[in-house]
Amino acid sequence: MKMIETLRSRIDLPDDICQILLRAAIKREVGKNNILFQPPRVNRKCLFIEAGLVRGYKLIDGKDYTHHFFTPGWFATDFESFISNRPASLYIETLTRCSYLEFDREVLYRLYEEHHALEKLGRIIAEKAYLFTVEKLTDLQTLDLKGRYQNLTRKNPELFRQVPQKYIASYLGVSEQSLSRIKGR
Amino acid sequence: MKMIETLRSRIDLPDDICQILLRAAIKREVGKNNILFQPPRVNRKCLFIEAGLVRGYKLIDGKDYTHHFFTPGWFATDFESFISNRPASLYIETLTRCSYLEFDREVLYRLYEEHHALEKLGRIIAEKAYLFTVEKLTDLQTLDLKGRYQNLTRKNPELFRQVPQKYIASYLGVSEQSLSRIKGR
DNA sequence: TCCAGACATTCACATTTGTTAAGAAATCAC
DNA sequence: GTGATTTCTTAACAAATGTGAATGTCTGGA
Numbered sequence: 001m002k003m004i005e006t007l008r009s010r011i012d013l014p015d016d017i018c019q020i021l022l023r024a025a026i027k028r029e030v031g032k033n034n035i036l037f038q039p040p041r042v043n044r045k046c047l048f049i050e051a052g053l054v055r056g057y058k059l060i061d062g063k064d065y066t067h068h069f070f071t072p073g074w075f076a077t078d079f080e081s082f083i084s085n086r087p088a089s090l091y092i093e094t095l096t097r098c099s100y101l102e103f104d105r106e107v108l109y110r111l112y113e114e115h116h117a118l119e120k121l122g123r124i125i126a127e128k129a130y131l132f133t134v135e136k137l138t139d140l141q142t143l144d145l146k147g148r149y150q151n152l153t154r155k156n157p158e159l160f161r162q163v164p165q166k167y168i169a170s171y172l173g174v175s176e177q178s179l180s181r182i183k184g185r
Numbered sequence: 186m187k188m189i190e191t192l193r194s195r196i197d198l199p200d201d202i203c204q205i206l207l208r209a210a211i212k213r214e215v216g217k218n219n220i221l222f223q224p225p226r227v228n229r230k231c232l233f234i235e236a237g238l239v240r241g242y243k244l245i246d247g248k249d250y251t252h253h254f255f256t257p258g259w260f261a262t263d264f265e266s267f268i269s270n271r272p273a274s275l276y277i278e279t280l281t282r283c284s285y286l287e288f289d290r291e292v293l294y295r296l297y298e299e300h301h302a303l304e305k306l307g308r309i310i311a312e313k314a315y316l317f318t319v320e321k322l323t324d325l326q327t328l329d330l331k332g333r334y335q336n337l338t339r340k341n342p343e344l345f346r347q348v349p350q351k352y353i354a355s356y357l358g359v360s361e362q363s364l365s366r367i368k369g370r
Numbered sequence: 371t372c373c374a375g376a377c378a379t380t381c382a383c384a385t386t387t388g389t390t391a392a393g394a395a396a397t398c399a400c
Numbered sequence: 401g402t403g404a405t406t407t408c409t410t411a412a413c414a415a416a417t418g419t420g421a422a423t424g425t426c427t428g429g430a
Contacts, residue, residue: 058327065327080319083312112308116301123297123308127268130315134265137322141358142243142250144386164407173326178387180409329416349377363417365379 003048003101006073011124017117024111025101034094037078040087044105046077052098053162056090057170066171069095069159076100079129095163140173148172149182188233188286191258196309202302209296210286219279222263225272229290231262237283238347241275242355251356254280254344261285264314280348325358330367333357 003025004018013021025048030036036054037043047054047070054070056078067090070076081088082105112119139148149172153160159168169179188210189203198206210233215221221239222228232239232255239255241263252275255261266273267290297304324333334357338345344353354364 058323060327063327065323067323067326080316083316112305116304119301119304119308120297123304123311126308126311126315130311130318131265131268133315133318133322137318137325138243138250138252140322140325141252141355142245142248166407175388176408177389177410181387184409351377360418361378362380362419366417369379 003050007121010128011117011121013117013121017115020111020115021118022101024107025103027099028102029099030094030097032094032096032098035091036076036094037088037090037092039078039089039091042085043078043081043088043090046075046079046082046103046105046108047100048103049074049076050099050101052100053095054092054098055095055163055167056092057167058089059091064167064170066167069156069163069167069171075125083126145172145174145178145182149179188235192306195313196302196306198302198306202300205296205300206303207286209292210288212284213287214284215279215282217279217281217283220276221261221279222273222275222277224263224274224276227270228263228266228273228275231260231264231267231288231290231293232285233288234259234261235284235286237285238280239277239283240280240348240352241277242352243274244276249352249355251352254341254348254352254356260288260310268311330357330359330363334364334367 004013004022007013007021008018028047036047037045049070049072051072054076056067056070056076058065058067070092076092078088078090078092080086081090085105108122112122139151143151152168152172165179166176169176172179189198189207192198192206193203213232221232222230234255234257236257239261241252241255241261243250243252255277261277263273263275263277265271266275270290293307297307324336328336337353337357350364351361354361357364
């Protein structure tokens with residue numbers, strides 16, 4: 001998934017601005033099961049995923065909580081750490097071979113200052129991240145496990161073919177056994 | 186709580202920009218137990234709360250889910266509806282007498298276009314909303330009721346003196362009886 | 371002051387989910 | 401292929417939470 005087309009579907013970007021953005025990025029490829037970011041190191045990069053699947057998770061008291069699956073078109077980073085410039089709490093690892101564009105925090109924020117259009121892009125990305133998160137929060141607050149599971153299978157069916165089920169379970173906020181139980185019906 | 190001081194604590198704003206922002210706002214006061222926004226009407230306003238307490242909640246299958254308590258310094262709106270210009274799902278009501286500054290969506294977005302500094306302000310507000318939401322989501326995903334309750338009493342103790350407990354219960358994602366049970370220890 | 375309505379607590383019981391453990395199934399490395 | 405490892409399912413039991421009902425408490429209005 002090419003970045004410029006993706007961004008242009010969300011916001012109008014002139015050609016010269018696109019070139020500036022592309023020149024700020026480093027294209028990388030990496031194999032599966034690589035840890036890209038590790039707490040508590042501050043997250044000074046964000047990665048536009050072009051292909052592959054990336055998982056963000058937290059380790060708390062030895063337990064693994066999946067926070068997000070980054071799919072092509074998303075920026076993979078510990079957004080909390082990236083925004084606030086504070087220590088990260090999110091592990092970010094590839095689940096498959098991935099290709100992505102890497103942006104540096106300082107470079108990106110300088111571009112925000114220099115170009116109003118990129119500042120606007122930053123706003124829209126932040127708004128999009130908010131919308132996604134608040135939807136997930138509402139699901140967790142108002143639906144039982146069955147409802148959340150059905151929601152996810154409807155919105156993102158291919159996830160179940162790519163991701164170990166225990167990760168999906170922790171993403172939905174339950175144990176893997178509970179998820180297995182629900183599936184049986 | 187004055188808006189300009191609050192915003193300036195988060196971002197550097199020149200005097201002339203502040204004046205432009207203030208001229209776009211309408212100052213209002215309203216008594217307690219008033220519904221300010223009601224679904225499914227699209228939320229075309231957002232309200233900077235200067236004083237008082239506002240609750241945002243959803244009604245799903247007749248059940249009441251508290252989504253957020255807007256305190257002074259916050260913008261009260263159905264941010265989902267406001268951003269996307271789609272029908273709202275959030276009821277917004279005053280819990281106490283309130284004073285606030287009202288902004289119109291079209292006016293505000295035009296100011297974003299006209300002034301880079303306000304676009305940046307919009308980005309930072311969206312980022313802040315994201316940070317708050319993701320923290321609440323992580324709490325819900327990783328803590329049991331006791332932990333979430335203790336978190337809330339630590340972060341916002343005065344809430345318990347101002348808000349009926351059943352609203353706090355639904356805010357924490359449990360029934361009022363469960364919250365009452367936990368408190369007893 | 372008194373009453374009606376809203377709110378909080380408590381209980382019993384049903385339901386859901388977590389936990390531990392065991393074994394089956396699938397996947398990976400060699 | 402084959403063995404080792406990981407993942408998935410199932411079961412039994414414990415713990416947490418939801419539900420409905422009864423009761424007590426508080427509050428605001430007539």
